[in-house]
Amino acid sequence: MPLTASVPSPSTADPRRNSAPRPAVLVLADGLVLRGTGFGAVGTALGEVVFNTGMSGYQEVMTDPSYAGQLVTFTYPELGNTGVNPEDQEADHASIRGVIARQLSPVASSWRQRGDLDPWLKAEGVVGIAGVDTRALVRHLRDGGSINGAISSDGTEAVTLLEQVRRAPSMEGLNLAERVSTEQPYGWETLCPAGFDQRLQARPERPFRVVAIDFGIKRAILERLVAHGCAVTVLPAGSDLAAVLAQEPEGVFLSNGPGDPAAVSSGITLARGLLQQQNLPVFGICLGHQILGLALGGRTFKLTFGHRGLNHPCGGSGLVEITSQNHGFAIDGSSLPPDQVEVTHINLNDRTVAALAHRQRPVFGVQYHPEASPGPHDADHHFGRFVALMAERRTT
Structure with a gap:
């Protein structure tokens, strides 16, 4: 593009x-x-x-x-x-x-x-x-x-x-995702010729078909998906399950975006439908992560002053990532069903949920930005994690 x-x-x-x-x-x-x-x-x-x-x-x-x-x-x-x-x-x-x-x-x-x-x-x-x-x-x-x-x-x-x-209205209750989303589907399969971070990973002979739902997607995310071996079709925020499955995706990505996640009803409905698909990898970042949490039965709440910057520590399993963040809402960890969802990372500043994963399905989300434009790049491996789930699906 x-x-x-x-x-x-x-x-x-x-x-x-x-x-x-x-x-x-x-x-x-x-x-x-x-x-x-x-x-x-x-x-x-x-x-x-x-x-x-x-x-x-x-x-x-x-x-x-x-x-x-x-x-x-x-x-x-x-x-x-x-x-x-x-x-x-x-x-x-x-x-x-x-x-x-x-x-x-x-x-x-x-x-x-x-x-x-x-x-x-x-x-x-x-x-x-x-x-x-x-x-x-x-x-x-x-x-x-x-x-x-x-x-x-x-x-x-x-x-x-x-x-x-x-x-003026409060940010709570505002669905801003559909205001900033693309109006028409488009594809993103090649890296831009200049300027973007072009750290290439081991690329498959046949790119993985990914559908990205645009709730306010950043170009850096599209660039990292391509760098990890994906061919991406971007769909509008209001897309339904039928429109997504018509693309025959090997994985679905739920993007970042503005506003109150609880107000993005179409995205939550879509995520619930995706969770019912057999062995379909789903990856959410920021707003997409929050939408996943809501689809899994959780609740979100507005943070006092939010997390916005390039220096937020998040950890899990003895590892710490310095992360880029931009969000004013968070998932209430106590509201997630523990038999279905594992909180894999927490924000080490205020102990809020920083990442989650479904215990039985290839579904996970991170509250921070692994693409991290302009940086840091500690969390880039989450794109590789998404690709690994799609590669595993190809062999089963």
């Missing part, structure tokens, strides 16, 4: 140096008001205010569909220092609604740079605010939890923004 996103050409000088700073304001639903300087698009953006602890990969975060409906606070103190390029995008366009930064770098310097962050955000319609004390904001979110907010750089008064924010 070709990369279609456009990236502005690199500028020889920072355009912000040629114009006066644009005032911007951040307002949270609890009444907190923070003022700074606007960048990116001029306008007002409402969404859930969250934070990401990664020290790199800001473009991957901004284009990850799992961040749909959110205003992302970056804890790393500077953004824009490596510019932007089309190879680092996880989708055609940015998915976040707003960016909150301590500082926007006046200079971008990278051999991979194809453009600057500020004009790219303008083109994508993403509103940003810089000059904010992000350390204080993150502590506020950790203490009180993720909360709705608004960024505005168009002169809207804080009191008006507060009224709008308090009328």
Whole structure:
């Protein structure tokens, strides 16, 4: 599938140096008001205010569909220092609604740079605010939890923004997966020619036929499936069991995505149907993992401030993986039927469920991101695990 996103050409000088700073304001639903300087698009953006602890990969975060409906606070103190390029995008366009930064770098310097962050955000319609004390904001979110907010750089008064924010819906109960999903099926069978991580594994003579359900899938996931020897057909989030089985898959992948997993009723129904198929491997990541847990009879709940970053330790059976994560909901481990489901990994920060596996069927899910774009790559072996289940199925 070709990369279609456009990236502005690199500028020889920072355009912000040629114009006066644009005032911007951040307002949270609890009444907190923070003022700074606007960048990116001029306008007002409402969404859930969250934070990401990664020290790199800001473009991957901004284009990850799992961040749909959110205003992302970056804890790393500077953004824009490596510019932007089309190879680092996880989708055609940015998915976040707003960016909150301590500082926007006046200079971008990278051999991979194809453009600057500020004009790219303008083109994508993403509103940003810089000059904010992000350390204080993150502590506020950790203490009180993720909360709705608004960024505005168009002169809207804080009191008006507060009224709008308090009328905005909570993330709980929102089915955002179908909003970001593909409308039409498509195939992904070859690696992109440049930019993506192309660590190749031992590839079978005949690729494994995988159907991926797109709840907000990242390109890096498709790339890792192909690198491990799969030919992938991507189907929309609302696809039913008949549509999936019509592809004669050797395995089914349930993707990451935004919103409340309990609201994705079509995905839960599909997963229940897949669990009834004889010996069909099923692998879920993030939202797909949560949908599997719900299909298996479990419950999900909203985390106070979520897990978002590249540095979350998860463990099981004496092993620890440093993982990339992006989710605001989790599976209630006590709600899973112990005779059917094993919790194989836990998040070592807060002991929430990080991975599960069915005890009798070739079905498993991980809450974190094994594709880990931009990193780390500790958990990449889960793609090999999925392929091994399909290879075993071929021989039985």
